[in-house]
Amino acid sequence: MKTASWQLPGEASQLPNALGFLQGFWEEAELPAALGFTFELALEEVFLNVALHGADGSRVPSVVLELTACDTEVVLIVSDDARPFDPLTLATPDTTAALEDRTIGGLGVHLVRQMMDTVTYSHETGRNRLRMTKNLNQP
Amino acid sequence: MNTENVDGITVALPSGRLDFGAAAAFQQQLEQAVAAKPRGLVVDCSSLDYVSSAGLRVFLVAARAAKAASVGFAVSSLKPAVKEVFDLTGFGNVITLCADRAAAVAALA
Numbered sequence: 531m532k533t534a535s536w537q538l539p540g541e542a543s544q545l546p547n548a549l550g551f552l553q554g555f556w557e558e559a560e561l562p563a564a565l566g567f568t569f570e571l572a573l574e575e576v577f578l579n580v581a582l583h584g585a586d587g588s589r590v591p592s593v594v595l596e597l598t599a600c601d602t603e604v605v606l607i608v609s610d611d612a613r614p615f616d617p618l619t620l621a622t623p624d625t626t627a628a629l630e631d632r633t634i635g636g637l638g639v640h641l642v643r644q645m646m647d648t649v650t651y652s653h654e655t656g657r658n659r660l661r662m663t664k665n666l667n668q669p
Numbered sequence: 670m671n672t673e674n675v676d677g678i679t680v681a682l683p684s685g686r687l688d689f690g691a692a693a694a695f696q697q698q699l700e701q702a703v704a705a706k707p708r709g710l711v712v713d714c715s716s717l718d719y720v721s722s723a724g725l726r727v728f729l730v731a732a733r734a735a736k737a738a739s740v741g742f743a744v745s746s747l748k749p750a751v752k753e754v755f756d757l758t759g760f761g762n763v764i765t766l767c768a769d770r771a772a773a774v775a776a777l778a
Contacts (some may be wrong), residue, residue: 552691623758632760
């Protein structure tokens with residue numbers, strides 16, 4: 531089993547660094563490239579939600595990324611110390627609406643829920659914690 | 670991003686990653702392409718490896734701008750991973766998706 535964790539400021543400008551951390555782990559753990567797309571997307575969507583909506587005044591949230599890979603699954607946990615917010619409570623966007631009525635709000639979280647096997651939210655010791663898993667045998 | 674002109678139809682060729690960081694420049698280029706009032710605008714995604722919701726938003730904005738300007742709009746050649754993102758969000762229902770560039774150009778002709 532391989533694990534890695536990294537703390538970084540929850541700012542949109544940090545997204546390339548967050549992705550770099552993920553890609554480094556992917557190479558080291560020799561994980562399938564096709565699955566990397568799913569996790570890069572999830573990381574971008576979740577990290578940006580914190581960076582763009584989690585800031586409380588001028589205080590930048592602290593984000594911790596944790597990755598675990600074993601023979602059967604990969605787990606990504608994104609935690610932050612922004613105000614408590616469960617992204618899984620966001621309404622599911624209407625994916626059948628007409629062009630004019632389409633909105634982007636909630637679409638990122640919708641994608642993450644669709645592409646991951648499990649997504650769970652908890653609030654522990656003052657931190658939002660979103661845990662996402664994907665089974666390695668069913669890509 | 671490269672663009673080409675095929676029989677009065679502008680073909681835009683985004684490549685690599687269309688993420689939050691790349692979205693603004695991509696949007697500006699597509700808006701400029703629409704403003705030039707071509708017969709149609711095709712976004713050929715054969716070199717596009719990644720799209721997030723920030724990138725999807727640009728396709729939505731461009732499709733609306735094209736419709737408002739009476740410019741035909743189609744997207745072609747989606748790689749499987751990118752196509753999955755279009756499918757999961759139902760964007761294929763409101764944006765014309767074509768298997769390849771020739772089909773997209775033909776659809777707008």
